[in-house]
Amino acid sequence: MRGGFYAAVAVRGFRRYATYRTATLAGVFTNTVFGFIIAYSYEALWGQRPHLGGYTEAQALTYVWIGQALLQTMALMAGGFEEELAERIRSGDIAVDLYRPADLQGWWLSADLGRACFHLLGRGVAPMVCGALVFELALPTNPVTWLLFLVSVTLGVVVSFAIRFLVALSSFWLLDGAGVSQVVFLAGLFFSGMLLPLTVFPGWLGVLARALPWSAMLQVPADVLLGRHEGTGALLALAFQAGWAAALLLTGRALQAVAARRVVVQGG
Amino acid sequence: MRSGAYESVRTYRLIVGMWVRSTMAYRTSFVLTALGNLAATGLDFVTILLMFSHITVLGGFTLAQVAFLYGTTSTSFGIADLLLGSMDRLGRRIRDGTLDTLLLRPAPVLAQVAADRFALRRLGRITQGLAVLGWALAHAGIDWTPVRVLLVPLTVLCGAAIFCAVFVAGGAFQFWAGDASEVQNSVTYGGNTMLQYPPAIFARELVRGVTFVVPLAFVNWLPALRVLGEPDPLGLPGWVDFASPAVAALCCALAGLAWRAGLRSYRSTGS
Amino acid sequence: MTVPVSEAATEAVTDTVIELDGVEKVFDVRRKAGPLRRLRTQVRAVDGISFTVPRGEIVGYIGPNGAGKSTTIKMLTGILNPSGGRIRICGLDPTRDRTRLARRIGVVFGQRTTLWWDLPLRDSYELVRRMYRIDDARYAANLAACVELLDLGPLLEVPVRQLSLGQRMRGDIAAALLHDPEVLYLDEPTIGLDVISKTRVRDFLRRVNAERGTTVLLTTHDLTDIEQLCRRVMVIDHGRLMYDGDLGGLHAVGDSERTLVADFARELPPVEIEGARCVKVDGPRQWLAFPAQASAAPLVAAVAAHYPLVDLSVREPAIEDVIARMYGEDADRT
Incomplete structure (x- = not known):
């Protein structure tokens, strides 16, 4: 029964974004334009260094379009629930939410999964198709790989959610959370592999970047789709994402508990 | 009767002055957000540096030459973003009805929209762009002539004017399609990203598009080719390298007309 | 019931501040009629309205939601251009002379503020002063009067977004009067206010009207506003003027x-x-x-x-x- 409730919340999250058709089209257009610009720069780079970062040129170009497909899905440039939640915390409306029967984190996670699902379909597919029409991409034919990719994307969204949940909760303690969210989103853009695949990062920077949670948001799903993780390797990659997801969600829960006590003490 | 241009500048300065003063009331916060803006915009350049850790030449350009492209377009875009970065809020203003309140004041609407929420932190992007440009000028091995010396500041200013025109045209576009304001980003932010790379890496049609349709190539590509002494992939006659001022003026005029048409349409349809 | 008579034929007397003659506003509305088809229909939001308001009068302009009140106000202030007819406010055409007219009118929207959301009231007023080019002495006197009568003293340093609705409304009314407008338009000025704020706002408006001779056009859903402020009431419905006369007459007709x-x-x-x-x-x-x-x-x-x-x-x-x-x-x- 609780499952049904959260599913309904997710469906509502999906519908909420699905109503803005013109905005979605505009977003698809913008993602496609950016995809082209980045694709040409990668083409030049891999033209000179054919196996840079372990990718063929086709794989590198595929990586670009996966990035454009996941940019909004992972809410890498913000645009998810976090501003709304932070606003509720600042205005004090959060006190009401904490007394609701639904779990705060679970409620927002469901809604965000619904949103991500819409963004993957509505804003991810069309740019990918455009990219595939112009460039030669290395998309897998094996349905198992696609299935693993979907699992990986879902785990990535959970990691992304957990990070943004922490950012939003910081509003309990900080008057102006703009600075925190700016830093976190910058880190996300850079360390997810959105600007350049993390496998291209040199030395220790690459090692560090691949170990941080943000790599779960683009680098890992992209590598799963590109078939760079096979068999147990794929499972290990998913386990890496799941580990970060669990750790961050739990941190969020703990922080939420502390915050809730604070709200109760202050009387809302 | 005072001229419209005078009134626009006066209104713009009044509102911007107010925002700057209110920003400066929280100096620490301003410094932090400006640094954040600087870091955020600098990530693009870090990406280029990472690319050049694997290669020495990209599209026929060395790192210092690419840095010249990066520095010019980033500074131009930074200036336009500082001056008119609030234009993308117009769609929201139309939806929530606050545009109407601007029409009640005895001042040009464009100046009021442009100056609203003036964000001084955007100086971060300009600073970062200028820093990269300064480094590039020292390291790109430019064969300096008086013409080239003059061309550099002219490029930056004309580039800023072209980006300003794009912001205004984008704002005008929102009078008809407010929900589609993100399309503007593909020309502004997208254009800025594109101009950071040498023209030779892009498909010929794309370069033609940004030369003749949305004339972003005049922001920095064409004058930069002259300054750096590199060949033009489109093989255009040499004088186009100096055409940026004329193109910028034309763009601004067209954007102004588009704005007037948009506002007139708003005043007759109310939505 | 008095029937509205167009007085536009008799050329603008100097004492006529608001003058409408056969004003129309037609909107094109596109409606969904299937997945792709859109039907264009025309909506006559204002359908031939004529009236005049002499200087110094307070007029209530009322009607149900969607009757055309806000559209009329928007045309009178120069936000919207009429599709037909003729408007003169203080002798100016709002369509052509929007900015010149703006200096001579004040507008208050109950639903949204005309102040700068993130700035303190004092900064907003300062901006108004410079934008309207109000000379220093007049500004100081007007501000002092507004601060006293609307009890704004403790609010001047507070950003507009932190004000309560009633405080914000008072702040908005003051902003609309700093430049001594000849005409004041108020769109739902007491909506959502508590009883004390409503009384204070009404007292203030009466006083402004009495002391400065400001002409006031007021839309409202609150009959008490009308009863306490207006001698004359206009009722608009379906974009047409249905009644123009005194309040008593309206009550008798309406049997409320x-x-x-x-x-x-x-x-x-x-x-x-x-x-x-x-x-x-x-x-x-x-x-x-x-x-x-x-x-x-x-x-x-x-x-x-x-x-x-x-x-x-x-x-x-x-x-x-x-x-x-x-x-x-x-x-x-x-």
Whole structure:
């Protein structure tokens, strides 16, 4: 029964974004334009260094379009629930939410999964198709790989959610959370592999970047789709994402508990 | 009767002055957000540096030459973003009805929209762009002539004017399609990203598009080719390298007309 | 019922501040008629309105939602251009002379502020001063008067977004008057305000009108605003002027009713009492309608004498109801 409730919340999250058709089209257009610009720069780079970062040129170009497909899905440039939640915390409306029967984190996670699902379909597919029409991409034919990719994307969204949940909760303690969210989103853009695949990062920077949670948001799903993780390797990659997801969600829960006590003490 | 241009500048300065003063009331916060803006915009350049850790030449350009492209377009875009970065809020203003309140004041609407929420932190992007440009000028091995010396500041200013025109045209576009304001980003932010790379890496049609349709190539590509002494992939006659001022003026005029048409349409349809 | 007569034919007398002649506003509305098809229909939001307002008058401009009130105000202020007809405000054409007109009118929207959301009131006023080029002495005097009468002193340093609705409304009214406008438009100036704020706003408007001779055009849903401020009322419906005359006439035509909302100790069958009729029952709460001209006191006494009355309140007739009554059964509109 609780499952049904959260599913309904997710469906509502999906519908909420699905109503803005013109905005979605505009977003698809913008993602496609950016995809082209980045694709040409990668083409030049891999033209000179054919196996840079372990990718063929086709794989590198595929990586670009996966990035454009996941940019909004992972809410890498913000645009998810976090501003709304932070606003509720600042205005004090959060006190009401904490007394609701639904779990705060679970409620927002469901809604965000619904949103991500819409963004993957509505804003991810069309740019990918455009990219595939112009460039030669290395998309897998094996349905198992696609299935693993979907699992990986879902785990990535959970990691992304957990990070943004922490950012939003910081509003309990900080008057102006703009600075925190700016830093976190910058880190996300850079360390997810959105600007350049993390496998291209040199030395220790690459090692560090691949170990941080943000790599779960683009680098890992992209590598799963590109078939760079096979068999147990794929499972290990998913386990890496799941580990970060669990750790961050739990941190969020703990922080939420502390915050809730604070709200109760202050009387809302 | 005072001229419209005078009134626009006066209104713009009044509102911007107010925002700057209110920003400066929280100096620490301003410094932090400006640094954040600087870091955020600098990530693009870090990406280029990472690319050049694997290669020495990209599209026929060395790192210092690419840095010249990066520095010019980033500074131009930074200036336009500082001056008119609030234009993308117009769609929201139309939806929530606050545009109407601007029409009640005895001042040009464009100046009021442009100056609203003036964000001084955007100086971060300009600073970062200028820093990269300064480094590039020292390291790109430019064969300096008086013409080239003059061309550099002219490029930056004309580039800023072209980006300003794009912001205004984008704002005008929102009078008809407010929900589609993100399309503007593909020309502004997208254009800025594109101009950071040498023209030779892009498909010929794309370069033609940004030369003749949305004339972003005049922001920095064409004058930069002259300054750096590199060949033009489109093989255009040499004088186009100096055409940026004329193109910028034309763009601004067209954007102004588009704005007037948009506002007139708003005043007759109310939505 | 007085019928609106166009006075535009008699050329603008110097004392006429607002002048409308056959003003129309037609909107193209596109409606979905299938997945891709869009039907274009024309909506006549304002359908040939003519009236004049002499200097120094306070006029109530009322009508149901969607009747065309806001559209009219937008045309009078130069936000919207009329599709037809002629408008002159202080002798100016709002379409062509928007900015010149802006200096001579003040506008207050109840639903949204014209102030700068993130700036303190004082900064907003300072900006208004420079934008309207108000000379220093006049600005100082006007600001001091507004601060005193609207009790704005403690609010001047507070950003607009932190003000309560009532505080913000007072702040907005002051902003609209700093440049000594000849005409003041108020769109729902008391909406959402508590009783004390409403009274204060009304007192202030009366005073401004009396002392400065400011012409006031007011739209509202609150009949008390009209009763306390306006001698003249215009009723608009379906974009047409239906009534133009004094308030008493409107009441007589509208035969309006007030409502006594009574909370009883327990659920009761609909109460039967002379001079009122029960119009709604919800648990222990009942709604009793009685004529607007009648006093509520004897009714309350009668109810309390016969029934276990716990709490009560009196609701003024909503303008919609008055108008609905005016036009009888066809008031049921969509």
